[in-house]
Each structure stands twice: as C-alpha cells, then as structure tokens.
Amino acid sequence: MTAKNGVAAVERALSILDAFRDTDGRLSLTELAQKTGLYKSTILRLLASLEAYGYVRKLDDRGYQIGPKFVELAGIYQETFRIGDIVMPMLERIVNEVNESASYFVREGKMRLCLFRVDARQEIRDHIRVGDTRPLDRGASGKALIRYSGKRASDAGRDGLVFTSFGERNPDMAAMAAPVFGLGNTLSGCINISGPRTRFSPERVAEITPVLQRAAVELSIQAGASPEILKRLLPAEKDPRS
Structure with a gap:
C-alpha cells in the first residue's frame, strides 16, 4: 500500500x-x-x-x-478512543447522502441497542431514540448482528454485507444494515438505515446499497479493522461505458 x-x-x-x-x-x-x-x-x-x-x-x-x-x-x-467520535460523523454523512435516518446498533444479549442516531429531515420517518432496544431476531440490524457475532471481517463477503427488512418490526417501515468491525477484525456493531417502506423500492435499495457498504467499510477501518481485509468489501466500481 x-x-x-x-x-x-x-x-x-x-x-x-x-x-x-x-x-x-x-x-x-x-x-x-x-x-x-x-x-x-x-x-x-x-x-x-x-x-x-x-x-x-x-x-x-x-x-x-x-x-x-x-x-x-x-x-x-484504548484510553483515548471513543467510538462516537467516528460513528456520528459517518451517520451524518449517510443522512446527507440518502436522506433517510441512520443509526448504530450493538448487540446486547437477545436484544439490539441503539447507541447513536441521526434523524433524516423528513416529515415521515421511523422514530428510534438513543438507548432504545429492539428484538435481535427482527429487523435488518438484527440480521447483521446475528450473522457476524463471533465472526471476523475475513468471513464477510461483498455480496453478503448488506441486510434488508421490510415490515418485520413495523409493517410500515423498512431498513437496511451492514456490520462494522473493529480491533481484531471482530464485530463491533452495525450501521442501520431506516424509513417508511414506501421509500424503499427495489431501485432505491439498489441506490443505497453501495452507500451503506462504503460507510461500513470506512467505519470499520477507522475503528481498527484491517484495511487489507475490508477494502475487498467495497462496492464494485461501475463501468462508465455501461
């Protein structure tokens, strides 16, 4: 490099x-x-x-x-690192790019806990607050946390990095999530993008997916995961001729 x-x-x-x-x-x-x-x-x-x-x-x-x-x-x-110092700017960047709310979840036993949150500037959006917990077995972030708990970044693949859910927790809401790795290339948490189901069409999901992939990889590297392992998970560059 x-x-x-x-x-x-x-x-x-x-x-x-x-x-x-x-x-x-x-x-x-x-x-x-x-x-x-x-x-x-x-x-x-x-x-x-x-x-x-x-x-x-x-x-x-x-x-x-x-x-x-x-x-x-x-x-x-370890004494000076604060995860919020890198998570919050990333969530704000995501919200600016896709205009949907972004959260950072971690696993707490059989639940998932929202540690950080940035709301979209939309009149209609889902309502999650910092400190809220949700069942681990429902929702995109739950899928990401379950899939990579006890796993390392080297176990991840580009095509299996983004998880989706449509109406699993709330019939009117949809979400997308991707895991974030940290020191030792182990799971740290996950980034979650959520909003009304009507705004998550297949075309819109396809647009958000590379944004979420890139954010998860960049945040993982900032959190201490191996750049060599994580960069292979970046979305493939589109051929400008296509």
Whole structure:
C-alpha cells in the first residue's frame, strides 16, 4: 500500500511492521525480504531504527518480532478512543447522502441497542431514540448482528454485507444494515438505515446499497479493522461505458 505524497522510507519501514500480520510473531531476515520485496540491506538499516525505538526486537536466533512499543501505543489508543467520535460523523454523512435516518446498533444479549442516531429531515420517518432496544431476531440490524457475532471481517463477503427488512418490526417501515468491525477484525456493531417502506423500492435499495457498504467499510477501518481485509468489501466500481 502506497500513500499519495507519502515518504518512501517511512512506507518501507511500515511495510516491515505489516509483514508480521498473520504470522506466529517471528520472522527471519529472509522471510521479511520475501514478504516486503525489499533488499536485505535496506531491511537491516530500517530494522536498526525500528529496534532503537522499541518497535522491533531482535531475537537470539537472528529472527525478529514486534517490540514492546506497540503495547504502550495500544494502551494510549484504548484510553483515548471513543467510538462516537467516528460513528456520528459517518451517520451524518449517510443522512446527507440518502436522506433517510441512520443509526448504530450493538448487540446486547437477545436484544439490539441503539447507541447513536441521526434523524433524516423528513416529515415521515421511523422514530428510534438513543438507548432504545429492539428484538435481535427482527429487523435488518438484527440480521447483521446475528450473522457476524463471533465472526471476523475475513468471513464477510461483498455480496453478503448488506441486510434488508421490510415490515418485520413495523409493517410500515423498512431498513437496511451492514456490520462494522473493529480491533481484531471482530464485530463491533452495525450501521442501520431506516424509513417508511414506501421509500424503499427495489431501485432505491439498489441506490443505497453501495452507500451503506462504503460507510461500513470506512467505519470499520477507522475503528481498527484491517484495511487489507475490508477494502475487498467495497462496492464494485461501475463501468462508465455501461
């Protein structure tokens, strides 16, 4: 992964750290070269700096593993991270894009709890408040939470990311939902878009689906899930010639 206008040396160092993903935590110089595509001489120079700052530790068998600095950074992240800081702007963006109400639900036993909510600027809309609970076995968000409880982001597929419901809880309402993953690529909650059933025609559902997919993927990455895993779930780009 290369960032636009990024610093090449920093990106090479980060690629070394990324190489430790999905391993037993120990890599040799040869394995690092295979995973990163960098020359061993380049890797050794970068490892020296990473080791000096505690990001990598050299082992007695000449292998390497992630250093203790990440424990310190993880503690800082956990102390300062507030899920609402990233959820609310995303819900507001969704409402601006589709003009339907957006909520963020989490699982609470056999119920689903609304943690965050942004109402659409519509006279007719569904009425859900922060703190409201709903049965887990009904509604689009319930389907998403049940489907991915105990699962990881790697279990998700692009075609199975968005769930719908029509009149399951209220005969006049419809909803669409998609799971949100967080640290460890485990389920964090789900985004829910809801409104009167008459406004959720098949054509409208098709329009909202990529918006919801993109929001769920972006929010998952912001919450700490793996970008490499999540980006494959982004909606397919339409061919401009079609």
